[in-house]
Amino acid sequence: MNSFVAEFAKIFPELNIALGAGIMVFTRMLGLFCMAPVFGRKEIPSMVRIALVLVLTVIATMVIKPSPAPNGTSLFLAMFLNFLFGLLIGFIANCILQAVMAGGDIINMQMGMSSATVLDPSTKQNTSVLGNYFTFLGLLIFISMGGVYWLFEAFLRSFEIFPMYSVNFDVTAVANLEYVTMVTANILYMGMQIAAPVLLATLGQDIILGIISKTAPQVNVFQLSFLFKPCLGAVILVWILPNIVEAISQYITQYANIF
Numbered sequence: 001m002n003s004f005v006a007e008f009a010k011i012f013p014e015l016n017i018a019l020g021a022g023i024m025v026f027t028r029m030l031g032l033f034c035m036a037p038v039f040g041r042k043e044i045p046s047m048v049r050i051a052l053v054l055v056l057t058v059i060a061t062m063v064i065k066p067s068p069a070p071n072g073t074s075l076f077l078a079m080f081l082n083f084l085f086g087l088l089i090g091f092i093a094n095c096i097l098q099a100v101m102a103g104g105d106i107i108n109m110q111m112g113m114s115s116a117t118v119l120d121p122s123t124k125q126n127t128s129v130l131g132n133y134f135t136f137l138g139l140l141i142f143i144s145m146g147g148v149y150w151l152f153e154a155f156l157r158s159f160e161i162f163p164m165y166s167v168n169f170d171v172t173a174v175a176n177l178e179y180v181t182m183v184t185a186n187i188l189y190m191g192m193q194i195a196a197p198v199l200l201a202t203l204g205q206d207i208i209l210g211i212i213s214k215t216a217p218q219v220n221v222f223q224l225s226f227l228f229k230p231c232l233g234a235v236i237l238v239w240i241l242p243n244i245v246e247a248i249s250q251y252i253t254q255y256a257n258i259f
Contacts, residue, residue: 005105008249009211016054017064017067017068017069018061019064020068020069020075021061021066021067021164022058022061022108024066024079024164024165025060025061025066025081025082025164026053026054026057026081026084027079027080027086028082028083028085028086028155028164029053029056029060029086029155030050030053030086031082031083031084031085031086031087031088031089031090031123032053032087032089032090032100032151032155033053033086033090034086034087034090034092035047035086035087035089035090035091035093035094035154036089036094036151037090037093037094037096037097037138037139037147037149037151038088038139038141038148038151039052039141040090040094043183043186045096048157052150056152060156063156064156064159066153066164067152067166071236074167077167078165078166078167080163081162081167082164082168085128085132085158085162085227088150088156089101089154089155089158091208092180092183093147093150093154094172095152095183095184095187096142096183096251096252097135097138097139097142098187099136099186099188099189099190099193099251100132100134100137100138100191100251101135101185101191102131102187102190102192103134103190103191103192103193103195104128104130104131104132104133104134104135104190104194104195105128105130105131105137105197106191106194106195106199107130107134107194107195107199107233107237108128108129108130108131109128110195110199110202110233111130111198111202111227111228111229111230111233111234112225112226112229113128113129113130117133125252135156135195137245137248138248138252141245141248141249141252142252145252147252151183156211162256190229190251192247193247194244194247197236197238198233198236198241201232202229202232202233203234205225205228205229205232206225209224209228211227212224212241221234
């Protein structure tokens with residue numbers, strides 16, 4: 001088998017270079033699609049995802065103009081590292097949208113709808129109603145802002161930062177650790193910013209109901225809170241929805257530079 005591969009490389013050198021580079025591009029893009037915000041969702045069938053990866057691999061291989069593999073390069077190690085690097089790009093992009101989902105979860109809990117959950121087919125777990133809503137809202141904003149284009153641009157630029165045949169995976173060299181730390185730490189911070197208006201409104205309502213419970217103990221404040229919290233939260237949410245969309249857009253733009 002090795003002799004056949006060696007003879008094939010001698011007869012068709014350009015085709016051999018393209019095939020070797022295509023395998024590396026395919027594994028890196030497959031890793032990206034496993035974690036990317038849009039392509040990583042389980043609603044997309046696996047066969048459709050693999051077919052799309054194959055088509056994009058052919059296009060990307062022609063764009064990056066690959067070079068021959070260095071002598072002594074371990075094919076399987078290079079494939080594994082390319083897959084790992086693709087996962088890293090998709091993970092960073094996914095963290096940006098996880099912050100939006102965290103805001104929806106906080107609002108859902110503050111509105112007293114913790115028991116209202118739906119099955120998310122992407123994660124195969126029960127998620128909150130508003131968390132699922134904000135996830136799709138963030139995806140729509142991400143797509144409308146050209147987030148898919150940013151993913152492909154980051155993917156093509158990744159070959160300049162981490163060559164396809166490189167076997168030295170130094171995290172500090174291929175990724176800005178300060179940026180990665182900031183993105184992951186901002187998941188809760190951004191979620192609190194999105195949920196802040198609803199949090200303040202429901203907090204004011206709790207203070208008012210607490211005063212009522214002290215002045216009129218016969219009023220069942222506990223039941224009133226279950227009635228008023230979802231209604232007040234929904235009204236505030238509809239009122240500030242344009243501001244939330246603008247805040248999410250600014251957040252995505254601010255952290256769009258992966259490298």
